[in-house]
Amino acid sequence: MAPRQTQRDSEHAADGVYFGLMSGTSMDGVDGISVRFEKGQKPVVLAEAFVGFAAGLREALFSLQQPGENEIERASLAGNALAARYAVCCHELLRAGNVSPEEVRAIGAHGQTVRHRPEKGYTVQIQNPALLAELTRIDVIADFRSRDVASGGQGAPLVPAFHATVFGSRQETRVVCNLGGISNITILWNTGAVRGFDCGPANALLDLWAERYLGKPYDENGQFAARGTLHQPLLNVLLDEPFFAQQPPKSTGRDLFNAQWLDAKLKGFESLAPADVQATLVALTAVSIAREIERHAPDCRAVYVCGGGARNPVLMQALEKALETGGVAGVPVSTTDALGVPPHQVEPLAFAWLAMQCVAREPGNLATVTGAAGERVLGAIYPR
Secondary structure (H helix, E strand, O other), X not given: OOOOOOOOOOOOOOOEEEEEEEOOOOOOEEEEEEEEEOOOOOOXXXXXXXXXXXXXXXXXXXXXXXXXXXXXXXXXXXHHHHHHHHHHHHHHHHHHHOOOHHHXXXXXXXXXXXXXXXXXXXXXEEOOHHHHHHHHOXXXXXXXXXXXXXXXXXXXXXXXXXXXXXXXXOOOOEEEEEEOOEEEEEEEOOOOOEEEEEEEEOHHHHHHHHHHHHOOOOOHHHHHHHOOOOOHHHHHHHHOOHHHHXXXXXXXXXXXOOHHHHHHXXXXXXXXXXXXXXXXXXXXXXXXXXXXXXXXXXXXXXXXXXXXXXXXXXXXXXXXXXXXXXOOOOOOEEEHHHHOOOHHHHHHHHHHHHHHXXXXXXXXXXXXXXXXXXXXXXXXXXXX
16 A cells, blocks of 8 residues: 655645534534645635525434434434535535536534533534545545643634634734634734633524514624613622633533523623613623733734624623723724625635645644644545
8 A cells, every 4th residue: 555645745735625514602603714725825715605504403403402302313314404404505605616526635524512611621622523524525534622621722713723724923013813603712923923712602692682582593783782782790799710721721502501591691680671681791701802802912903703702892892892991902803804805705715724634734822822732633534
């Protein structure tokens, strides 16, 4: 058998077209991207697609966030349904990008996180990558987080290594802030050093509250929050959560920031108008991020936002205000559009990049971010 070729054998061994698929903690659907990577060149986006999740799949995924009966079967069936939606997204990328399955080196499929307990040595992203490979006839790379956890890391966030590649600058220290279900930041120092970690809840709680009181999956343009007024005593109670005081590396998810957590914090505040609660949840996201930037990157000169929260002008304004009042004054807040990458493309691009790194047998994590024992090749390969 011929020896396996790696990027160390050939400078361009991993070049080619990759798909990246990301369905985050908001669980509304999957963002997909088709991108061509060539060593030494900027990534070239060929196509993008979004495929929503039906209500039944969303309910199944939400129910798996907490222990329950018959979890193994429910998780397996949800993984199959997720693979089917991923496949629809991939076929749309093939069509829109005018490429054939044979031209795609690999699909980087993150899966859906239903449990994240690195302190206990595990993290679970359900999907069925074998079924996805069968449905697309393309190599699938999945299970990116567990190798980092196995080496003592948090397994999250994984995007900072990609952020450093595409957004780093020697002219200024900048922060890339992802506003997904959970917020996380990547600090890109002008020295080339990188750090990143989760800050707390973002859209996870905002969407939960909007669905509860508006019957809608999210607060469009922050209009619900804009009708309310920040309630400082409630914000103080929300911020009185040990996670916010932890030093990085740290990561979190719906295991902590969920409906049960919020309802417990709201005891004694039942008379508050729902819009006031929403406005206070916006402030919670903004303040928790601003505090981390003040603590760990006081020399920050710009904040670039990606993720679904970048489309919420009320949240963006709240973040700018929190930075101003939190001691990092004069720092402009914009989206990653200013750096040439639309906010909704950043995370699927990152998982396409992680797939490329796996094909090249190159590390995908940063030990300074996750706390792992060292750099590791991430992902498990399911051949076409």
